[in-house]
Amino acid sequence: MAKRETPLLDQLERGKWPSFVKDMKEAAEKNPMAEDLLGQLELSYKDKIGHWKHGGIVGVKGYGSGVIGRYSDRPDLFPNVQAFHTMRVNHPTGWFYKTDALRRLCDVWDKHGSGLTNMHGSTGDAILLGTTTDHIQPCFDDLTEAGYDLGGSGSALRTPSACVGPGRCEWACVDSLDICYDITMTYQDKMHRPMFPYKFKIKVSGCPNDCVASIARADFAVIGTWKGDIRIDQGEVEAYAASGLDIQKEVCDLCPTKCMEWDGKRLKIDNGDCTRCMHCINLMSKALRQGGERGATILIGGKAPILQGALLSWVIVPFMKLEPPYEELKDLILRIQDWWDEYGKSRERLGELIKRLGMRVFLRAVGLPAVPQMVKAPRTNPYVFFWPEDIKKEVK
Amino acid sequence: MSDDLKAKVLDGFRQKSMGDKKMFYIREVVRWFPDEDRQAIQTVVKELLDDEVLRYWSSGSSTYLMLAEFFPKE
Numbered sequence: 001m002a003k004r005e006t007p008l009l010d011q012l013e014r015g016k017w018p019s020f021v022k023d024m025k026e027a028a029e030k031n032p033m034a035e036d037l038l039g040q041l042e043l044s045y046k047d048k049i050g051h052w053k054h055g056g057i058v059g060v061k062g063y064g065s066g067v068i069g070r071y072s073d074r075p076d077l078f079p080n081v082q083a084f085h086t087m088r089v090n091h092p093t094g095w096f097y098k099t100d101a102l103r104r105l106c107d108v109w110d111k112h113g114s115g116l117t118n119m120h121g122s123t124g125d126a127i128l129l130g131t132t133t134d135h136i137q138p139c140f141d142d143l144t145e146a147g148y149d150l151g152g153s154g155s156a157l158r159t160p161s162a163c164v165g166p167g168r169c170e171w172a173c174v175d176s177l178d179i180c181y182d183i184t185m186t187y188q189d190k191m192h193r194p195m196f197p198y199k200f201k202i203k204v205s206g207c208p209n210d211c212v213a214s215i216a217r218a219d220f221a222v223i224g225t226w227k228g229d230i231r232i233d234q235g236e237v238e239a240y241a242a243s244g245l246d247i248q249k250e251v252c253d254l255c256p257t258k259c260m261e262w263d264g265k266r267l268k269i270d271n272g273d274c275t276r277c278m279h280c281i282n283l284m285s286k287a288l289r290q291g292g293e294r295g296a297t298i299l300i301g302g303k304a305p306i307l308q309g310a311l312l313s314w315v316i317v318p319f320m321k322l323e324p325p326y327e328e329l330k331d332l333i334l335r336i337q338d339w340w341d342e343y344g345k346s347r348e349r350l351g352e353l354i355k356r357l358g359m360r361v362f363l364r365a366v367g368l369p370a371v372p373q374m375v376k377a378p379r380t381n382p383y384v385f386f387w388p389e390d391i392k393k394e395v396k
Numbered sequence: 397m398s399d400d401l402k403a404k405v406l407d408g409f410r411q412k413s414m415g416d417k418k419m420f421y422i423r424e425v426v427r428w429f430p431d432e433d434r435q436a437i438q439t440v441v442k443e444l445l446d447d448e449v450l451r452y453w454s455s456g457s458s459t460y461l462m463l464a465e466f467f468p469k470e
Binding site: 054055056058059062064065068069071083086133153154155156193194195196197198199306341342344345346347 | 422441
C-alpha cells in the first residue's frame with residue numbers, strides 16, 4: 001500500500017471506471033517516483049493548481065524533440081519528482097505490438113523511469129512518464145537498442161498516426177498503415193529537428209469512419225474513400241429487415257442527406273448525394289459495400305482549441321489515388337508545409353493561417369485548382385471568393 | 397557562403413541575446429535576415445545546433461532556440 005494519505009485521490013477510485021490512481025498506487029509500491037507523484041497530485045487537488053513547471057530539456061544527442069521537460073515546483077516536499085521528464089516514443093503504426101516488444105519497452109522504462117506509462121497519448125505515441133535528466137540519454141540508447149525511436153514534440157512534425165486500416169478492418173479504402181509508415185520514415189528530420197512555426201500533425205484514416213479522428217485533430221488529414229456506387233446486396237438487406245432492423249427508421253431516416261429510400265422490399269441509394277458518412281454501411285455491413293474504386297480525400301486545417309478555437313478540416317483534394325511510393329501525396333505535403341513555414345506566424349497552426357489569409361491564397365500558393373467539394377459548408381454557406389481576374393475570364 | 401551565413405546568424409543570436417530575452421522562435425531568427433533564404437538560415441541553425449553552440453528549449457508544444465551558454469541550469 002502507498003505510504004501517503006491521499007483522501008482526495010482515493011475518491012477517484014470509487015467511480016465505475018478503472019482509475020489511474022489504483023495503477024499509480026501499485027507503481028508506488030516499488031518506485032519512489034510514483035510515490036512522490038501521488039503526493040504531488042494530492043496536493044494539486046488540495047491547492048486547486050498544478051504543481052508542474054514545464055519546459056526546458058528537449059532531447060537527446062541530435063534530436064530536438066521527443067523529450068518534454070517537467071519539474072516539480074515543490075521539490076522540497078517531493079524530491080523524487082524534482083525532475084519528471086516525459087519521453088514520447090514513436091508507436092508502431094496502427095498500435096500493433098508483439099508482447100515481447102511491449103515487454104522490452106516496459107523493461108527499459110522500469111530501468112530508467114518511474115515505470116508509469118500512458119498507452120497511448122492523444123498524439124498516438126507511447127508516453128513514458130517520469131525520468132530524470134541523467135537518464136534521458138541512456139534511456140534513449142536502450143530504447144534504440146530495443147528497436148524504438150522517439151516521436152515528435154514541440155514545433156515539429158508530430159508523430160504521424162493511422163488507424164488499424166487493412167490490418168484489421170474490412171472498410172479500409174487505403175493502406176493507412178503503409179502510408180503512415182512511409183510518411184514517418186520520409187520526414188524523420190522534420191520530426192526530430194523542429195523548424196516549423198508550430199506543431200504539424202498528419203493522421204491517416206482508412207475510411208470515412210475516421211477512427212483516428214483526423215478530421216478534428218490533424219493539420220493534414222488523409223481519409224480513405226471510394227468512387228462509384230455503394231454496392232447493395234438486396235437479399236442481405238431483406239435479411240436485416242427480417243431480423244428486426246427498422247431500415248426506414250434506423251438507416252434511411254438517419255442518413256444525413258436523405259439519399260436512401262426503402263419501400264419494404266428494395267433499398268435504393270442516390271449515390272450522387274451520398275456524403276460518405278458510413279452510417280448505412282456500418283449498420284448493414286453484410287448488405288452494403290463501398291464503391292469499387294478506392295483512394296483518399298485529403299483535408300487540411302483541423303485543430304483543437306489552444307490559442308484559437310477548434311477547427312474542423314477542410315477538403316482540398318476530393319479524391320487521390322494512393323499507391324506506393326505516394327509521390328503525389330508527399331509532394332503536396334511539402335508544398336503545404338513550405339507555404340505555412342514561409343507565411344505562418346509563430347504558434348500559428350495551418351488552419352489558422354488559411355483562415356487569416358484566405359483559402360484562395362492558399363490554393364494559388366500550393367497549385368491546387370478550386371473544386372466544388374472545397375466549399376466548406378455547401379448546405380448553409382455556398383459562397384466562394386474568386387480572384388477578380390478569374391471572374392473576368394468567366395464573365396464575358 | 398554557408399560559413400559566412402553561419403557567422404552572421406550566430407552574431408544575430410549574440411546581439412539579440414544582450415537583453416533579457418534569450419529564447420527565440422525560428423520565425424524570429426529568419427526575420428532578422430530578410431535578404432537571406434529562409435531554408436538556408438534553417439540549415440545553418442541546424443549546423444549551429446550540431447555544433448552545440450545553440451540549443452533547443454521546448455515547452456512541449458512550442459520550440460525555441462537559444463545560445464547554449466544561456467540554457468538554464470537545473
